[in-house]
Amino acid sequence: DAGVIQSPRHEVTEMGQEVTLRCKPISGHDYLFWYRQTMMRGLELLIYFNNNVPIDDSGMPEDRFSAKMPNASFSTLKIQPSEPRDSAVYFCASSPTPRSQYFGPGTRLTVL
Amino acid sequence: DAKTTQPPSMDCAEGRAANLPCNHSTISGNEYVYWYRQIHSQGPQYIIHGLKNNETNEMASLIITEDRKSSTLILPHATLRDTAVYYCIVRPPTNAGGTSYGKLTFGQGTILTVHP
Numbered sequence: 001d002a003g004v005i006q007s008p009r010h011e012v013t014e015m016g017q018e019v020t021l022r023c024k025p026i027s028g029h030d031y032l033f034w035y036r037q038t039m040m041r042g043l044e045l046l047i048y049f050n051n052n053v054p055i056d057d058s059g060m061p062e063d064r065f066s067a068k069m070p071n072a073s074f075s076t077l078k079i080q081p082s083e084p085r086d087s088a089v090y091f092c093a094s095s096p097t098p099r100s101q102y103f104g105p106g107t108r109l110t111v112l
Numbered sequence: 113d114a115k116t117t118q119p120p121s122m123d124c125a126e127g128r129a130a131n132l133p134c135n136h137s138t139i140s141g142n143e144y145v146y147w148y149r150q151i152h153s154q155g156p157q158y159i160i161h162g163l164k165n166n167e168t169n170e171m172a173s174l175i176i177t178e179d180r181k182s183s184t185l186i187l188p189h190a191t192l193r194d195t196a197v198y199y200c201i202v203r204p205p206t207n208a209g210g211t212s213y214g215k216l217t218f219g220q221g222t223i224l225t226v227h228p
Contacts, residue, residue, distance in 0.1 A: 004155075043156065043199075043218035056215070091155050100146075101216065103155030 004104035006092050012110045018080040021107045024073055025094030033093040033101060034067055034077050043091070049075065082111045116200045121223040124194075130187040132222050134200030137181040144203045145176060146216065147185045149196040149224075156199065156218070159185065190226045197221040 005024040013019055025032050033048040047057040052069045060067070064083070069075040079086055089108050093101040117135040124130040136145065146161040160167055160174045162183070167174045173186040187194055199221040 042220060043150075045215055045217070048215075093155070099161065100158035101156075103157065106155050 004092055004094050004102055006090075006104040006107050008107060009105065010108045010110075012112065013082055014112050015083055016081045017111075018078065019082045019086075019109060019111075021077040021090050021092075021109070023075045023077070023092030023104060025075070025092070026096075026102055027073065029094035029096045029102070030072075031095040031097075031101075032069060032075050033095070034075070035091040035093065035103075036088045037091065037106075038088045046077070079109075082109075084111045087111050116202055116219055118198075118200050118219065118222045120220065121225070124187075124190045124224060124226050126192060126226055126228050127189055130190040130194065130224060130226070132185040132187075132198050132200075132224065133182065134184070135182045136200070136202045139180050139202050141180075142205045144205070145174065145180075145183050146201040146203050147172070147174065148199045148201065148216075148218070149194075150199070150221070151193075151196040159198075161203075190224075192226050192228070195224060195226045197223050 004026055007022045011019060030051050034046040035043055036046055037043045044059055046059045047067045048055055049069045052072060065079055067077045087110050089106045091103050091106045093103040095101045144161050144163050147159040148156040149159055150156045160169055160172050162174045162176055174183060176183045199218050201216050203216055
């Protein structure tokens, strides 16, 4: 199994641009999570899905952030417009049951 | 969510046991204790979890006190590759319908440095 796949691994963009992060969960996992990690705030849960349906998006910072899961094998996290304070490492994780989560390698986002 | 308290950093000699403590004095009866670790530049990795009883797997052992107010993660023979940030997390249970997931709230963790 390839594990959770995230792309791109690194993204550098300018303020105001749209950013799309992608995630392919482990096959058969019904739960998918998006986290953000910064030095100041640590690791924060943004949103999670169960069977492609968003369950809890209370961690999404503001309307500039949106996440979708059109099918069981793909999810996106979009930031529009991006701001420098969005710079962080974004992790996607998946889980087969409400227990251990398997994290991807992360996407390091830098907004100039 | 129950809050956890961990020492900010610990050292351990290679080959020795690493014992990482965690206090969770406000834990409720149906909340689980989870441990994850994050090696530099990687995503967090699940280690082990437990409710009341001590648990052991191929990676580590988890000792939970009888009153459940604290726990200890034990890496029996630490190696240099175990150098990482270790997170102790108290996780609420899922609801009866199974559609609500107990969130994992990551704190600051303990930076474990294993030295030769």
